Amino acid sequence: VLDLIEDVRAGLLSPPRYLPPKYFYDDRGSSLFDLICETPEYYPTRMEDSLLSRYGQDIISRARPGRILELGSGTSRKTRRLLDACEQLAHTCIYTPYDVCEPALEQAATELLSAYPWLEITPLAGDYHAGLGNLPAVEGTTLFVFLGSTIGNFSDAEANAFINEIRQCMQPGDFFLLGADRVKNNAVLHAAYNDLGGLTAAFNLNVLSVLNRELQADFRLDNFAHEAVFNTQFSRIEMYLVSSVQQSIRLGTLAETIVLEPGDRILTEISRKFLYEEVEKLLADSGLTVINHFEPDNGYFSLVLAQLGCS
Ligand code: SAH
Ligand code: TRP
Numbered sequence: 001v002l003d004l005i006e007d008v009r010a011g012l013l014s015p016p017r018y019l020p021p022k023y024f025y026d027d028r029g030s031s032l033f034d035l036i037c038e039t040p041e042y043y044p045t046r047m048e049d050s051l052l053s054r055y056g057q058d059i060i061s062r063a064r065p066g067r068i069l070e071l072g073s074g075t076s077r078k079t080r081r082l083l084d085a086c087e088q089l090a091h092t093c094i095y096t097p098y099d100v101c102e103p104a105l106e107q108a109a110t111e112l113l114s115a116y117p118w119l120e121i122t123p124l125a126g127d128y129h130a131g132l133g134n135l136p137a138v139e140g141t142t143l144f145v146f147l148g149s150t151i152g153n154f155s156d157a158e159a160n161a162f163i164n165e166i167r168q169c170m171q172p173g174d175f176f177l178l179g180a181d182r183v184k185n186n187a188v189l190h191a192a193y194n195d196l197g198g199l200t201a202a203f204n205l206n207v208l209s210v211l212n213r214e215l216q217a218d219f220r221l222d223n224f225a226h227e228a229v230f231n232t233q234f235s236r237i238e239m240y241l242v243s244s245v246q247q248s249i250r251l252g253t254l255a256e257t258i259v260l261e262p263g264d265r266i267l268t269e270i271s272r273k274f275l276y277e278e279v280e281k282l283l284a285d286s287g288l289t290v291i292n293h294f295e296p297d298n299g300y301f302s303l304v305l306a307q308l309g310c311s
Contacts, residue, residue: 066140
């Protein structure tokens with residue numbers, strides 16, 4: 001709650017209003033995100049999953065990881081493709097899912113243990129921005145995994161800082177597997193963040209319920225509308241909650257009141273869409289060299305395996 005109080009003070013009390021994405025993922029938020037991934041409009045999950053199925057064995061046989069460490073693992077569903085590849089190659093390893101949402105982490109661990117009895121799972125619950133400094137040491141190489149184009153939810157500076165932090169934790173010979181969504185037709189992008197079933201809207205609005213619960217606030221969800229638009233200049237989806245009325249919201253825990261006019265917006269998420277060259281540069285800027293780039297025929301998504309440069 002201390003983080004939340006600080007973040008709300010910094011972002012929500014005056015315009016431009018914004019919230020960090022991690023607060024989406026309470027128990028309900030994680031379940032909603034899970035449902036978004038199955039909507040016909042949200043193509044990234046299917047794209048990435050099929051790349052992991054197709055190239056999982058290439059990745060595992062190249063990295064031969066002693067540990068797979070996944071940041072923001074959620075349900076770990078796509079990671080199963082890598083574990084399947086381990087099985088096919090008779091390779092065993094430790095899996096360390098790292099996520100801020102504890103219920104999701106626990107459920108994933110339980111399900112994975114029954115599906116992969118040979119797997120040793122050592123979950124880490126917490127905020128990966130708080131530092132990756134004291135990861136337990138393991139035998140062999142670590143394959144760091146960051147899927148779902150979550151990298152796109154960071155600004156350029158944040159993305160650089162994050163990859164740099166991962167790089168600092170890497171030992172010589174370690175690998176990094178990154179999934180990043182690509183620039184494409186505007187209508188396809190727009191649909192992916194405006195599913196007709198309204199799940200993305202419900203997910204976006206759910207962050208207000210989190211504030212209500214954690215900060216004794218009185219946001220009325222029906223006074224806000226979900227808006228997701230592609231900003232061509234910055235090549236990113238911007239997700240907003242837009243006030244539909246004039247309203248004042250009390251934040252009990254902070255002893256603050258927010259006044260919003262109709263049309264006032266809170267930025268809740270950005271989702272950047274990359275050119276492949278930009279992904280490569282992001283990695284290169286932290287001293288990581290691309291070993292393999294996997295993409296579908298339509299170039300909708302990039303799965304990139306990188307390693308500490310040897311130059
Ligand atoms: N990797 C999964 C989930 C992506 S959604 C996929 O590709 O489908 C983003 C995930 O990151 C959620 O599970 C969320 O709980 C987690 N997350 C968000 N911010 C985080 C943070 N600061 N620290 C740790 N986990 C975080
Ligand atoms: N990493 C995902 C993405 O950028 C997160 C996401 C998907 C998301 N749909 C969303 C975040 C809707 C907020 C609202 O695609």
